[in-house]
Amino acid sequence: MADDVLAIKGNGHEPSYLEYTGKGKGLKAWITSTDHKRIGILYLVSLLSFYVVGVLFGFLMRLELIAPGRTIMDPQTYNQIFTLHGVIMIFLFVIPGIPAAFGNFFLPILIGAKDVAFPRINLLSWYLFVLGGLLAVLSILLPGGPADTGWTFYIPYSVRSGTNVTYALMAAFVLGFSSILTGLNFVTTVHRLRAPGMSWFKMPLSIWSLYATAWVQVLATPIIGITLLLVAVERWFGVGLFDPALGGDPVLFQHLFWIYSHPAVYIMILPAMGVISEIIPVFARRTIFGYKFIAFSSIGIALFGSLVWAHHMFTVGMSDTAQLVFSLLTFLVAIPSAIKVFNWTATLYKGSIDLAPPLLFALGFIFLFSIGGFTGLFQGTLAVDIQVHDTSFVVAHFHYVMFGGTGFGIFAAMHYWLPKMFGRMYNQKVAKVAFWILFTGFNVLYFPMFIMGWLGMPRRYYDYLPEFHIYHFISTIGSWILITGLIIMFTNLIHSLKKGKIVTEKNIWGGETLEWKVPTPPPLENFEHIPTITEAPYEYKENEEPQMEEVK
């Protein structure tokens, strides 16, 4: 194999990671490769496949809710579909979304390394991801039918339900391990493999957010691992650790569940924030405003985000002191998020803005995430939460954060980095059209949920009162617009991989970070010589005003 590489090099051309096939051909060359770039693409393909399934379930759910009463499915199927929608979207798409796909591909390149610290463990994490996905699929196919507990697996129903809850639990358990291994790999990589000269404050901001995310992955995921395992053990052997009939405490399950699952929200959103921090300075042609504030706010979010879990449980019965503390901490976690939003907008101010598709998606992120973030504060307020708890207001809130935030972050990352990864450019006009359709569809779909939730429409309900009909109807129309946008966007991107205009220039968007200094698509080992870093990222010298230079 090494001879082949040398032969190609003899022509003065390093093979790109796409050309070099390693030990096998076709699929085997992909699933046996420990190259972080190939693993990143394996992740991207597999999680987007799950995404399509998740969208399909969401679409069916919305269709059922277009009118009161039965439309296309019975209540049991509806329960199973919203559970599958949640489990697939959260564990198989949003959590691994940016770190496992784009993080794997770009983290080593952005810090000037040839690979991650543990390439084989990296591949193992993908295998675990696929295994987890298979278990989720098995839970759908096996007799008993998919779980109907909601993705939160609340006790005692998850112990009693006759559906394949155990498979869904094991799927989430295995996926947790996959996530831990990715986190462990990234922490070690950032500590050990930064190029010479790249001090902590010369790291690109996406690395800061991936680093903070990785710590949350390592520290929080084991808790959900053991909790879900205990529920499975409870189903297998009848050990009564949570079941109140056997002396257990179901509220304790909720605590343990949210000790992970709330930080998991930050596992989902932080990497997207990192992507936005990369995109904004590139398309504003300005040095990022407040680098250190953004960097530390990532750590701050990871820190505070780990201490707010019980705000999911204000109505289950806790002491007033506990409620007050968790409410306060919930407000505090908004501060670092707000710092990021302010710094991004400040970066745009007086920049020479190029409204290319990646920036468009990034702006969509800021807008939608802000709405999601602010409505989060409503729910952090103890009195208001009593009104909106378990209503579709909450559903709207987390879709604004998870889909409007992380989802649009992933779309932004795809439009920003896919040309670099494959050396092909998509049709930018179509991408912009897709964005506007997506953006419109998104708001039409989710905004009515805020209103009807405020009026008292409970979440996860199969049927509803006639006064909510108009909101549900508008929302379902929105889902059709959104899906149209998704189809246009993905068709455009997938089409570009085969037929798109070939790009060979290194710096496609005029970025200043390291990925734009290596050939397109990147060579097998990323760098011919490991670079030495001398300046901070995002130094747009040519744009600095000349007078300023003279004054100095």
Place this chain on the structure above:
Amino acid sequence: MNTEEHTVSHVHRDDIGSRMGMWLFLFTELLLFGGMFFLYSVYRFMNTEAFHIAAKELNTLIGCFNTAILLTSSLTMALSITAIQKDKKGLSIFFQLLTILMAFGFLVNKYFEWTTKFHHGIYPGSDTLLSMDSGEILFFGLYYVMTGLHGLHVIIGAVLIGIMTRLTAKGVITKDSFVKLESAGLYWHLVDIIWIFLFPLFYLIT
């Protein structure tokens, strides 16, 4: 040479990085058990009396014996690493095998301990257990789950050391490159330290 540097066969080695990865992994293991220790403390607080009665069922002597076995096995594990550092391959293999033997001894004891309880009718879902106080059901539930998961870690650890023995025999683990053995050792000490907490919580505090 320049061409050498870029071939795929270029092997990246970073012992500090490997050790760091291992420690991070051990943190995740501690947190995994942490979840259960958390459950234990909450339920103990809620059912002090029942936990007190239930703990009397456990055989402190076997528990003590197993603690002694595991502590000694940690010593032999450490000795095997020191041996390889001093380039004494045979001695290192000897100590590794001794560690595996003690892991096996621990599991045999555990087996007898569990089966005795089964004979007394105390196992999850049994009529005897279900007729007890809910605090006692919780105690035995935690006992089986925690010592069971710990036992699983003992098995994994023993297999891991077995692989290390093979690698030592084949000459992969040497005086200059023993980070794999060191990591396996760290894992074994983790298994040990978790037991050090399990032992007093279940056997000694009555």
